[in-house]
Amino acid sequence: MQDKITEILKAIADPTRREIFHALVIAATALPITQVSSQFDISRQGVTKHLKTLENAGLIQISSKGRERFCTADATPLLEISKWLKFYEKFWDDTLSNLGSYLDQNP
């Protein structure tokens, strides 16, 4: 697996890709690519390119059914980053507040 978290962050740094990803997350089900591209004011090729980037970052899966290709969002990688951040945000807040109390008591 080469899809680094940097790729995830880059993939969602683009506003259009973020919107596409958001639309898929909201849908909570596999959507045909044609339906996705009809929601956006850009060419189907443009949408396909964005979907490919999201797929490489592991944020969506694309599968074929008959002639149509479907895509599904997977927000797990984002949730994991957010969990890490949340954990250490609290950890460092607690730690620095303790350092402050310690310094005040041991000037």
Place this chain on the structure above:
Amino acid sequence: MKDQIKKEQFFNHSISRVWNAITQQNEISNWFLPADFKAEVGYQYTFNSPDKEHCEPIIGVIQKADPYTLVYTWIIKGTNVETTVKWELEETTDGTKLLLEHSGISNYSGTTAIEMFNNFSGGWDNCIDGLSNYLKQEVHAG
């Protein structure tokens, strides 16, 4: 979405006082965790967990220790995930400003990151409550 943590805190103490608190083993052991620590580049430090039975220590190597910048790698023992913690002190008119940065999560592949969080939920996030209580007791006893 950001991929690092940044904290800024002001202390009403001199820059050398704060520097000692974050670099001296006996001081770190008082306000943070029981430490084996030397502020020397290349030194392999250990921050022991207050609950040794269930919580792995934090280990790492000092990358930089010039007054007033301290940088070390940060690894929860038993995992292969290395992140970086940077402490930067800045003198102000009435004290010291600390800038803390914890970064490096973006170096990891999606799979490793997920393993890392699984490790957390397996124990390390539970250790935090124990740690907070320990810190409170230590600081108030001191």
